[in-house]
Amino acid sequence: MLQYLFPRLRAAGTALTATLTLAAATTALLAPAPAARAQGTYPNKPIRLVVPFSAGSATDILARILSSKIGEGGGYTVIVENRPGAGGTLGAAIVAKSAPDGYTLALVSIGHAINATLYPRLSYDTLKDFAPVSMVATVPNVLVVNATGPYHSVRDILAAAKARPGTLNFDSAGSGSSTHLSGELFKLQAGIDILHIPYKGTGEALTDIMAGRADFMFAPTVSAMPFVRQGKLRALAVATAQRAATLPDLPTVAEAGLPGYAFDSWFGVLAPAGTPKEIVDALNAQIAKALVAPDVRERLAAQGAEARGSTPQAFAATLRSEVARLAPVVRQAGIRGGQ
Template structure:
């Protein structure tokens, strides 16, 4: 009995103070917060990954939607949660955008979270009406420079990835194209198809069906490499703007202070789930590509995204709540 107690004490000390970590993690279901509404791209992705993790019977994920304020309400909730590995959040590129977009957040975008892993990237695709005379990125740039301020592009809302990918395009190309914010991707795409708006940098998951139906014409994807879902469509970079790259991405964060052992365990299990062929197929069907990382790589990635997108947010003039 005494020997058992001494052994337990030794193990507790060697844990480096991480006494909050249970002997066997996880010992109960894990709450995965989605800071957007049900049916959103983030929500769909969370449920695909969460369901796969649950198949083992050990990692039960309960997806909880906490939408509001561009994802900042859910992020604030997780930032203040107990760092025990039982509350996580699946964030999007909006997490990096919000660091500049919102002048006063209830949390620090970097310091208040422990990165776990990247999960997926989703390209936006530059689309125009199927009857448009614009057939390439070079055509868009030439037309915009010929008549500055007369062309327009729409988005799913001010400060969204569909907005900022267009603003980055303007910066890299040195053109003046007016932005028209909508309240969602569907409405924005409808007006491009109807010819009321010149172009849009739309999520592949939303635009692909219309491209395949011939209602939209895809000119280029925004990611550094061609999209698996649209292999014949060139990137913006290879179409004449070599400095351009914009990725919509998703990744898992835990509250700061979560024990490294738990973060490592989560990282390994999520990577295993994303390696499954059926998961990759489901992601591909959504226009997404599985992409994992180490916690350290994800932290560097978030910092780089904040630094990259900050000047785009500032130059666009967008303000939170617009």
């Protein structure tokens, strides 16, 4: 395994010396399979981390925090590449169709699981065409409103929506996004008539909240909290089942007026299906190392995110369960990709 994590072990010397050095070093860590040795040292060129959303999105911010830390050691050079479009499916398709050599990865959000139902004709299979590498973080969506607007609580929004059906609106980062489904679940469980306004990204959606052109939004804390701290947005509640560790004083939506409401959002790294286990494990180990670094945890916490690593197997199980959990919400809301 060390040859994946520390490529500079290809020291000058005889073949016998190099082999013995590698064997001794890997014994101290994890011994790689013979197939891994046959593939040569990994990585020996930059790794492309595809973000299927625009710059400044929650996914993009997390990708840049993670990539900068991974690039500090072990010879890893990670380049973030934004490939937005079609609710994240364009970027995901690029990775699904890439060579399974560990040099093209995706940082996806919960939207990856949503899209399995949202888009009936995807060019890839959400579960079969990817090799899960690791969960990276959970980022609560937070219900925000204009800082100078009339809404000071979740109950204020519910009361206004019931008093004036069809007049309130909520915006999102795009149809089928986690910000959209958070609002749709809120609408369904509250039994209220409110209008959804999709935008091309979180930044544009939040801009209209701050300008007073939209009533509220369930936005990722990564994107929303800087504006809350600047006094441009008012945070009313978090969408998660439990209070967020990074925002302990902010109530959940369930506590603030809609019992039973909960919507958790997560992010993780995927590789193309068929990527050798040795490479997946090497990437997983490097991500795990980055996520326990104090500076990374501090940077994530400053964005309202919580580091949440996992094994490849655990992340695969999460993907399967999330596809099953979110499908009914998509169907009940009558959402289709492109709306």
